[in-house]
Amino acid sequence: MRLGFSPVTAGVVDPREAVELAAALGLDLELSYDLQEMFPQLPGAREWRAMGEAAGVGFTVHLPFVDLNLASAVDAAWKTSLERMQRALEFGQALGARVGVLHTGQVPLRHPKLLEVAQARLQEALERLAAPPVPVAVENLALDQHDLLETPAELVRLVEDAGEGFGYTLDLPHAYVQGGEAQIRAYLEAMQASRAPLLHLHLHDNDGDRDAHLPVGAGSLPYARFREALAGFSGTAALEVTGGAAGVKASLRALRQTWDI
Numbered sequence: 001m002r003l004g005f006s007p008v009t010a011g012v013v014d015p016r017e018a019v020e021l022a023a024a025l026g027l028d029l030e031l032s033y034d035l036q037e038m039f040p041q042l043p044g045a046r047e048w049r050a051m052g053e054a055a056g057v058g059f060t061v062h063l064p065f066v067d068l069n070l071a072s073a074v075d076a077a078w079k080t081s082l083e084r085m086q087r088a089l090e091f092g093q094a095l096g097a098r099v100g101v102l103h104t105g106q107v108p109l110r111h112p113k114l115l116e117v118a119q120a121r122l123q124e125a126l127e128r129l130a131a132p133p134v135p136v137a138v139e140n141l142a143l144d145q146h147d148l149l150e151t152p153a154e155l156v157r158l159v160e161d162a163g164e165g166f167g168y169t170l171d172l173p174h175a176y177v178q179g180g181e182a183q184i185r186a187y188l189e190a191m192q193a194s195r196a197p198l199l200h201l202h203l204h205d206n207d208g209d210r211d212a213h214l215p216v217g218a219g220s221l222p223y224a225r226f227r228e229a230l231a232g233f234s235g236t237a238a239l240e241v242t243g244g245a246a247g248v249k250a251s252l253r254a255l256r257q258t259w260d261i
Contacts, residue, residue: 003237003239004028004059004060005028005240006241008031009204009241010243010244011243015043015048023055028059028098029060030059030061030238031061031062031097033088036091037084045095049095058098059095059097061088061092061100061134062100063100063102063103064084068081069081070126071118071148073107073117078121078125081125085129090133097134098134100132101139102139102169103139104122106144106148107148108146123158126161137200138162139171141171141174152187156191156194156196167198167200168197170191172184172221172226173211173219174202177209177211181225192229203239203241203251204242205218205241205251207219213240213242215242216255223259
């Protein structure tokens with residue numbers, strides 16, 4: 001497993017500080033494309049890549065989700081979302097990102113007709129993004145009543161239909177909020193049995209009540225119970241933890257104790 005951390009979630013706002021922290025801990029960085037869009041003064045993809053190469057730090061990229069909905073039934077919003085996603089994948093390619101994490105979208109009303117349209121829109125979006133320049137890892141959500149996909153089976157169906165270049169991000173704490181340890185196992189088993197690969201993990205912690213993004217070990221998620229199930233995982237992972245450099249370091253210590261990484 002190649003482990004990184006999200007400087008956005010950690011609150012490490014200075015790019016050089018983020019690269020230096022990653023290098024000191026032997027980690028990669030998961031960059032937020034939303035932040036790149038919002039703050040054009042940030043380093044561009046090639047500058048990030050050069051800093052990373054100089055420090056021995058690699059990258060993953062969290063594809064945009066702020067004000068973006070690939071399942072939107074509003075044509076103008078859907079087209080804009082697709083264009084932004086395509087630009088984000090180009091950014092990931094220039095960055096040399098190992099994977100791009102994708103959110104599936106939301107539907108504002110769970111009306112049968114609207115759900116049908118939203119599912120068709122999302123499927124069409126992934127068809128338009130076919131053969132992506134960066135492997136796309138679709139993330140499990142189901143934290144909000146508006147999230148379109150609610151079950152492991154729905155996620156697997158979407159990703160398998162999307163074809164080559166698409167796989168999964170398993171966010172263990174998202175599943176933990178949705179349905180506890182049993183729901184983590186349900187997602188993990190569905191992804192491992194799928195034709196599409198499990199590419200990426202998101203690691204943080206909570207007490208099962210909300211998506212708190214605590215440092216690993218600061219909540220009640222039983223990471224040690226998933227050590228065996230993920231022992232053969234050779235993809236990438238990112239710590240999405242709050243608490244600055246201290247939160248990242250505490251999470252790394254906890255994972256080394258429970259997963260021996």
